Amino acid sequence: MDILTKEQRKKNMQHIKAKDTKIEIILRKALWKKGYRYRKNYNKLLGKPDIVLPKYNIVIFCDGEFFHGKDWELLKNKLKKSNNGEFWIKKISRNRERDDEINKRLSFEGWTVLRFWGEDIKKHTDECVKIIEETIFDQNISD
Structure with missing residues (x-):
């Protein structure tokens, strides 16, 4: 593992985008292609969902594995041993809590919330789109 200086780490962190990330673009293109x-x-909704299908009341979040704590227990153990681990554990724990709060609030407001991990979007885009389409189909049946 490479050890970065504070300046290198700062530069890396500044380049992490909040919107129009690679995974968002991949999923959006796949959805657009399907019509x-x-x-x-969408900043009118809590959490600014990455993708909103207003016609179907579906919100989609494209979550990065690190910042949203995929396999949290494993990641937490790794972070405990790392440089500045306490900071990251606290930050990611809060991100996970916030994700849950957003999911509950949007669901309460009548939205269907879907979350996809970045690696799943990259490697299994068609399956992600299929889940979205199944959600649309299920909603049409219940209407």
Whole structure:
């Protein structure tokens, strides 16, 4: 593992984007190709969902594995041994809590919330789109 200086780490962190990330673009292109129209980074909803399908009341979040704590127990153990681990454990724990709060609030407001991990979007885009389409289909049946 490479050890970065504070300046190198700062530069890396500054280049992490909050919107129009690679994983968002991959999923949006796949949806657009299938004929689905959406809003992106919709700031009228809590959490600014990455993709919103207003016609179907579906919000989609494209979550990065590190910042949203995929396999949290494993990641937490790694972070405990790392440089500045306490900071990251606290930050990611709060991100996970916030994700849960956002999911509950949006669901309460009548939205269906879908979350996809970045690696799943990159490696299994078609399966992610299929889950979205199944959600649309299930909603149409219940209406």
